[in-house]
Every structure is written in structure tokens, then in C-alpha cells.
Amino acid sequence: MQGSSRLVLAHFWAAFATFAVAIPLGAWQMLVRSPLHQWIAPELYYRAVTAHGTTFAYVFPTLIAMGFGYAVCAVSLGRPMRGLSLAWISFALVIVGAAMALATVAAGKANVLYTFYPPLLGSPYYYLGILVAVVGTWVWIGLMVWHVRRWKIDHPVLPIPLAMFATAVGALLWGWTSLGVGAEIAFLILPNAFGWTSTIDPGLARVLFSWTLHAIVYFWLIPAYIAFYVLLPQAADGRLYSDKMGRIAFLLLLIFSMPIGLHHLFVDPQIGAGFKFLHTVFTGMVVVPTLLTIFTICASLEIAGRLRGGRGPFGWIAALPWDRPFVLASGFSMVMLGLGGASGIINMSYVLNSTVHNTQWVTGHFHLIYGGAVVIMYFAIAYELWPRLTGRPLAAPKLVRLQLWTWSVGMLLVTLPWHLVGVMGQPRRMAYYDFSNPALASQGVWVTVSAIGGFVLVFSAALFIGVLLASHRGPTAAISPLKFSLAVNPPRRLPKSLNSFGIWAALVLALTLANYGYPLAQFAFLGKSAVPAFPVSQNDRR
Amino acid sequence: MSTLPSDVIEESERRWAYVVAAVIGLMFAVIIFTSVHWAAQPPSNVETIDASRLHLAGEFVEENLGTAVQPDGSVIVRVIAQQYSFVPSCMVVPAQTPVVFRVTSPDVVHGFLIMDTNVNSMVVPGFIAEIRTRFEKPKTHLMPCHEYCSVGHDGMWAHVKVVDRQEFTKSYGSQPRASCAG
Numbered sequence A: 001m002q003g004s005s006r007l008v009l010a011h012f013w014a015a016f017a018t019f020a021v022a023i024p025l026g027a028w029q030m031l032v033r034s035p036l037h038q039w040i041a042p043e044l045y046y047r048a049v050t051a052h053g054t055t056f057a058y059v060f061p062t063l064i065a066m067g068f069g070y071a072v073c074a075v076s077l078g079r080p081m082r083g084l085s086l087a088w089i090s091f092a093l094v095i096v097g098a099a100m101a102l103a104t105v106a107a108g109k110a111n112v113l114y115t116f117y118p119p120l121l122g123s124p125y126y127y128l129g130i131l132v133a134v135v136g137t138w139v140w141i142g143l144m145v146w147h148v149r150r151w152k153i154d155h156p157v158l159p160i161p162l163a164m165f166a167t168a169v170g171a172l173l174w175g176w177t178s179l180g181v182g183a184e185i186a187f188l189i190l191p192n193a194f195g196w197t198s199t200i201d202p203g204l205a206r207v208l209f210s211w212t213l214h215a216i217v218y219f220w221l222i223p224a225y226i227a228f229y230v231l232l233p234q235a236a237d238g239r240l241y242s243d244k245m246g247r248i249a250f251l252l253l254l255i256f257s258m259p260i261g262l263h264h265l266f267v268d269p270q271i272g273a274g275f276k277f278l279h280t281v282f283t284g285m286v287v288v289p290t291l292l293t294i295f296t297i298c299a300s301l302e303i304a305g306r307l308r309g310g311r312g313p314f315g316w317i318a319a320l321p322w323d324r325p326f327v328l329a330s331g332f333s334m335v336m337l338g339l340g341g342a343s344g345i346i347n348m349s350y351v352l353n354s355t356v357h358n359t360q361w362v363t364g365h366f367h368l369i370y371g372g373a374v375v376i377m378y379f380a381i382a383y384e385l386w387p388r389l390t391g392r393p394l395a396a397p398k399l400v401r402l403q404l405w406t407w408s409v410g411m412l413l414v415t416l417p418w419h420l421v422g423v424m425g426q427p428r429r430m431a432y433y434d435f436s437n438p439a440l441a442s443q444g445v446w447v448t449v450s451a452i453g454g455f456v457l458v459f460s461a462a463l464f465i466g467v468l469l470a471s472h473r474g475p476t477a478a479i480s481p482l483k484f485s486l487a488v489n490p491p492r493r494l495p496k497s498l499n500s501f502g503i504w505a506a507l508v509l510a511l512t513l514a515n516y517g518y519p520l521a522q523f524a525f526l527g528k529s530a531v532p533a534f535p536v537s538q539n540d541r542r
Numbered sequence B: 001m002s003t004l005p006s007d008v009i010e011e012s013e014r015r016w017a018y019v020v021a022a023v024i025g026l027m028f029a030v031i032i033f034t035s036v037h038w039a040a041q042p043p044s045n046v047e048t049i050d051a052s053r054l055h056l057a058g059e060f061v062e063e064n065l066g067t068a069v070q071p072d073g074s075v076i077v078r079v080i081a082q083q084y085s086f087v088p089s090c091m092v093v094p095a096q097t098p099v100v101f102r103v104t105s106p107d108v109v110h111g112f113l114i115m116d117t118n119v120n121s122m123v124v125p126g127f128i129a130e131i132r133t134r135f136e137k138p139k140t141h142l143m144p145c146h147e148y149c150s151v152g153h154d155g156m157w158a159h160v161k162v163v164d165r166q167e168f169t170k171s172y173g174s175q176p177r178a179s180c181a182g
Helices: A005-032 A042-077 A086-107 A124-154 A162-195 A202-213 A217-232 A243-256 A262-267 A273-285 A287-307 A312-318 A326-347 A358-392 A397-423 A445-471 A501-526 A537-541 B007-035 B164-173
Strands: B065-069 B076-082 B085-087 B090-094 B096-105 B110-113 B118-124 B129-134 B139-144 B157-164
Touching: A005 A086, A005 A358, A005 A445, A042 A086, A042 A124, A042 A162, A042 A217, A042 A358, A086 A124, A086 A243, A124 A162, A124 A202, A162 A217, A162 A243, A162 A501, A202 A217, A202 A501, A217 A243, A217 A287, A217 A326, A217 A397, A243 A273, A243 A287, A243 A326, A243 A501, A262 A273, A262 A501, A273 A287, A273 A326, A273 A501, A273 B007, A287 A312, A287 A326, A287 B007, A326 A358, A326 A397, A358 A397, A358 A445, A397 A501, A397 B139, A501 B090, B065 B090, B076 B110, B090 B164, B096 B118, B110 B139, B157 B164
Parallel strands: B076 B096, B090 B157
Antiparallel strands: B065 B076, B076 B085, B096 B129, B110 B118, B139 B157
16 A cells, blocks of 8 residues: 555554453443443443543544545555654554553543543543644644645646545544644643642633534544545445535535534533524534435445446345445444434434433434444445455455444444433433432333443454454455545546635634634633632542 | 436436425424524523632522522522532422522532423533423422532432422422422
């Protein structure tokens, strides 16, 4: 892969190593809070939740996005990457930061959960670790943008290949959105944790965190969407329906995924109703690129199905090569994206949100979208890249299909009951529920079902790691190089707006100012709302 | 692929754009209609308070916590959410009466959720959360804290007891600040 194979493999193996640790932690959490298990010391539970959340929010998807970005950069631009040493420095920063944060969590010094809402305060090394990892990703962002610029200078009239265009969108999106949590840690939390300030404003901290909290999900999602556009049509023997529509969808994600974060704060007292409504409207707009993607991908698959002899309004679906891992994973992904998207639309409604806010419904929603629809595409990407990276064919195709099936079934078993008990009012983030209470008793059976689903996921995760390991040790063979799907009508020339980022970046700035300007600036004149921090470790000693 | 020229693709995309616009438009129409017609607004009063002095003076001193009947017959319930309990731990309110909860925290972020209702708010120290609601039927609701507030979070549950209006006046009317705690 143009000399980038080791770099990509290092990112993927590091990501899957953290995955292999954090998945059993998640299953264990579901078990101990279910009726199948006795009460345990909550401190252990919250330590595990912090480790699971920190890994899956800041480490695992980041490494996948970076590794996949390098792969796309090498393959789509068709020439070796420059600045490989910078890429390794970036990798090292992410690993060192993640290790620092996770070691602090493992030591029980930062039971603050991955959202770490101040004034609850853990050890400074936890936050410092996350900050170091985030700074590491900024080097990757720089590398992606630099390679697009270099390529454009050499090819002034050609369209940037869609895969690279979308990767650059993901990089820019993450660059802008990571500033929220970066500023929260650098300017509010660390000065307090090191004792330089005596108080911290929890309202301001929550607004800054919300800057990151929604768009980060799109940063996780973009590799999956890139795979839909540039790998799936080819994996199904078809063509991409429209290259241009893909660009429009990614650009809309860039614009709309960040200035909507206040929908995480719909029931917060520090934000007025007007801005909550504004963010509802913009959250509605971020549905548009997903609806465009669903259309384009279904149309591309229809072409594939009809080329394979499928007839009639639905016959093309049956004619698709569902035995191929990439096609199978994409099908599951779209089912979960549909269900999770529907529950997300309920979350984003300014009116309905109160019914489910901070209940297990929300946990169900983001596990279905991210753990389900997105992570299963990470598996598909890994299966697609592995032979190209290692020079060895994928071992045991039957086990690969079993892995994808068990992941989807497990994820639905986990998340559908969560949605249900969420509507019944079950709060999230609880180490223990008293199911002997008649008001909670009816939830017990559903909590048990989801706990069983957790172990299905552990089985599937073990299978995944096993297949990758076995393939990596298998015999070498001639492997066809990775190619990206051709569009039905590949664009020869594109308008400047669909082949550059300048005006879109300006629009992102303007929307940020409009949607976040006042909610952030208000803390300068609201009156005293800052409070002293409450170290979480104090509670451990009690 | 000569059977699929660009204008055919663009026409199908245009049709889909109408579908997308209709879906989003319908969603907004429902949200706007329900929020205006039912006056369903999330709690958003943006009111600050000095969290370090709650116990010393002002609205949230201990003897002012609980249910206060207003001259117009509505009630205001003042509540403190703290590690790891609500004060009062059992709130009593009359049915079919406008109820205002005013909640704040002296320590960390907590959550305020009355199960089987749409009452849901974050409790952020430094701010007062104000939630307006009305309970139709007598019932005792569970009220968990729904935001992680450190390791004792899972033990932070309270109750909201909704009683018949006459019974409320009879049993609790004489108390300046009513509660069903302890």
C-alpha cells in the first residue's frame, strides 16, 4: 500500500487491542447491574464505565479514522505518503496519551466517566492524557490536509478523489470539533486540577463539551460513510450512483454536525429556550446528508443487483452477493442506522427529549448507531484491508460471516431493551438497580436480555480478533490491490465548491459564531455561577 | 452504463430531495405545533445562584425546602440535590394543580427525573433549574438522580407523592413547607 502498510497496520492493531479490553468491560457492567448478579462496590463499576467510555470515545475510533485515513491517502492519491515520520509521531502521541489516561483510570484515580462533567474532578493525568491524544490527532489532520493540497497543486483541474475528499472533510470536522473539549480541559479543568484556580464554571464546561460531544459522533461515522461510498458499490459488483452527491453529503456533514451540540443540553438550566430550539432545527438539518447517503447507496446497490440479474422492484436485493463480508456488514449497518436514526430523531426533538433525556434510551441510541452501524463497518474495512496490508488472504470466510451476524444480533439484543427500559424511565449510569422495588421489577427481564446480548458481543469480538490474528499468520498469496468504486458517470470537472474547502470552512465558522457565540459569551455576564471542584477520589476514601 | 445518463440520475435525485424536504418539514411542523400548542418547552430559565452559600441565606435554606402553597393555589417545590440524596427525599404535591419545581445543587451536577412523567432536568451547581408541570392522578413516583454524581450515584433515589387535592389540604395544608420525608 504505497509503503504505508506498517503505519496502517499499527493503527488498526492498536485500535483492536483497546477494543479487545473494553468490550468485555462493557459486558461485565451489563451483567453486574442486571438481576443475574449481586450488588458490587460501585467504585469498581464506575472505574470500568470510565475505561469503556474513554476507550470508545477517544481512542478506538480515533485510531481507526487515522489508520483508514492513511490507507485512503495512499490508495486514492496513488503515490507514497510524505511525512511518514510525522505520522509515527502522531501515532505515538495518541498511544502515550491514551495509556496515560487509561492507566489513571485503572488506578482508580479518575472515576469521572468519559464525559467528566466538572465540578467532579479526577486526577489531572487523566485529562492530560486525553489532551495529549487529541494533540496527536491534530498532526494527522495536518498530514491529511497537506496531502490534499500537494495533490491539488499537481493536478489543478482534476477532482480530488472522493475517498480523499471525504477523509479531508473528516479531518477538518474533527479539527474544529476537538477544540471544544480541548479548551475545556486546557482552560477550565487542568488549571483547577493543578490548583491554579479555585473554582470552575460547570455550565460553561458543559457548553464547551457539547461543542465536541455531537460532532465527535460524525468523526466516528465518517470512515463508515466513506466505506459505503467507495468500497461497498465495488464489493457488490456495482457502480457508485453519484460521485457528486457523495461530496455534497460529506460537505453537509461538515457544516451541520458541529453547530448542533446544544441538543445534548436540552434540559440544562444554563441555556435558554431560544438556542435550544435553534439547535433542534440544525439537528434536523444534519438528517439530510444521511438521507442523501441512504438514497445514493441504495441506488448503487440496485445497479449492482440488476447487473447480477435481479429483477422487479425488490428482486435486486435478493440478487446482491450477501455472502461477501463487506456487503453483509453494510446491510446490517444500514438496518441499525435506520433504527438508531429513528431513536435519534426522538432525542433531537426539543419537545420529546424530556421523556427520554439521560435514560437508558440514550445509551441504547448511541450504542446502536456507533457500536452497531459504525463499528460493524470498521470490521468490514478491516476485513477488506487486511489482505492488502499483510499480503495474506482472509482466513475462514464462514467465521467472518458468523462474526458479523453475532455482532448485529448481539447489538440489537443489547440496545432494543435499553430503548424500552429508557421509555419506562430507567436512568443511565447506575451501578445497581433495586429490582425488588415493584416500580422497577418489570424492567428486570429486559435488563437480563441486554446482559445476555453483551456476552454475544464478547463472543463476536473474540471471533473478530481471532480471524485477524489467524489471517495475519496465514500463508502469503497474490492479492489484488485495493481499488475504490467507480461512479456511473465519473466527474471530469467539478465546480470549485465541490472540489475545495475554503467557503465551507468559512460557513462552519459563521454557523459556530451564530449557534455557539451567545451561549458561550453569556457566561461573562450571567453572574456568579462558578463553584469549587469536588475531587472524585475523596469519595473513594469514605 | 450508457443506460444511465446524468440527467436520469439528476431527476431521481431531485425527486428524493422533495421526499427529504417533506420528511424534515413534517418533523419541524410537529415539533413547532406541539411546543406551542401544549406549551411544551424544556426547562430553560437561565438563573444563577452562589452554590457555596445555599445553606446560609436565601431561597434554598433548609426551612424553605419542600412544597409551598402559593396564594393562587399553585405550589412551588424547592429541592436541593446533593451527593447522594435529594432534600426533601419525599416530595408531596397535590394532583391537578400547577406545580413548579425549583432545584439546585451545592456540589456537583445531578439529574432530576420523575419516572412515568415528562419531568426531566439537569441540576447544575451555580444554576437554578425550574420545571413547570402538572400531575393528573394521585400516585407515588420514583425519582432517581440521572446524572453520574460520583461513586454513590446509584443510591440517590427519592419519591414524589402526588395526592388528591382535598387530601393535600387536609394532611399537609397546615405545614408552611410540606413534605412526606421521614
